[in-house]
Amino acid sequence: MPEISSRFDGLGVGFAPYLQPPGPEVVRWTVGEPGFSTPDEILNAAIKELEEGNTKYTRGAGSMELCQAVADYLSKHHDIVVTAEDVVVTPGAKQAMLYSFLITTMPGDEAILLAPSWASYEPMLEFIGAVPVHVPVRKEDFHPDLQAIRDAVTDKTRMILLNSPCNPTGAVFTPDEIQGILDIAIEHDLWIVSDEIYSRMVWVDWPHVSPAALPGGKERTIVVNGWSKSWAMTGMRLGFLTGPRNAVKAAVKSQANSASHVPTFMMEAARVALSCDDAVMKFNREYRKRRVMMRDGLSALPGIRVVEPEGAFYIFADITGTGMSDTEFADGALEAGVQLIPASLVTGGEGFIRVSYATDEEAIEEGLDRLRNWLLDE
Ligand SMILES: Cc1ncc(COP(=O)(O)O)c(C=O)c1O
Structure with a gap:
């Protein structure tokens, strides 16, 4: 064998x-x-699409209606201003993470993870030959240690991975901390991949802030998000990413050469979900x-x-x-x-x-x- x-x-x-x-x-x-x-509205939208025969190949990045809805959603909830062309809808946020890692690193390049971090990042980076570099967060509150991040940057570092609100620690980084991490990325010309899948689940009195919403952040941040958590749609495998135009073009190529697109009949259901506040x-x-x-x-x-x-x-x-x-x-x-x-x-x-x-x-x-x-x- x-x-x-x-x-x-x-x-x-x-x-x-x-x-x-x-x-x-x-x-x-x-x-x-x-x-x-x-929620029923989402299920009914998917059923209706199936009944209407929307089961064929379609636009790789997702229907224009869905991508426009994602752009509107990001602007409304997270102050991230993008167009429909800047959005790629993926089979779960997980697949969007993989594209983001492929886009930001080559084999041997280093990616900074704030440890402890979500269990899939490390193997996913290793899978594509990138090198995860773990920088511990502060043990007392799981917030980032900016000096430690700065000290971990080498000439091989290409990307800092952010995940706030965080799985597994439950930390929500403050706006100043996000700004501090963005400053380091700008100083060293690094990418930020920002996994914002829990962005609607904040229980403290400071808001979730995306580095893509801060000055100088949009051109170096790939935002990953998805439907699994806030709409209870884990099994429907729907996520998305957005970022600067060169990154989005690379994500479109990644998807064209792997998944093609998410199920056609799920696109309308995903669009409906975004208005199910x-x-x-x-x-x-x-x-x-x-x-x-x-x-x-x-x-x-x-x-x-x-x-x-x-x-x-x-x-x-x-x-x-x-x-x-x-x-x-x-x-x-x-x-x-x-x-x-x-x-x-x-x-x-x-x-x-x-x-x-x-x-x-x-x-x-x-x-x-x-x-x-x-x-x-x-
Ligand atoms: C931090 C984090 N990112 C991404 C994902 C994956 O989400 P999806 O179901 O959209 O692939 C999860 C799921 O557990 C997660 O906790």
């Missing part, structure tokens, strides 16, 4: 080992997926409640320190006070009937666990009860 290429040697799969569905008796706090159904606000009201339940419940457990979760739907908790390593803690929790993620699976996450409060209130209450019984019995 022929060998597969060495490209896959040692390639990670992120949090995958801990995302396997456990038995039905286990409470799952692992999956970064909204516990809500996709009521659904986004309804989900957000629930997340705010669940965040407080999870934060207060975990904080009351012995040996666990919870850093204030500022955005997205994750809590990143320091469990070193329990005397266990994060994998021992996750294994013990699973035995107690709660699935959560030991953060040492990603660089810089040692001693922390990640829990998602996107799950329903019952699962939060039940999981907290189980952890309480387990930890108080120890």
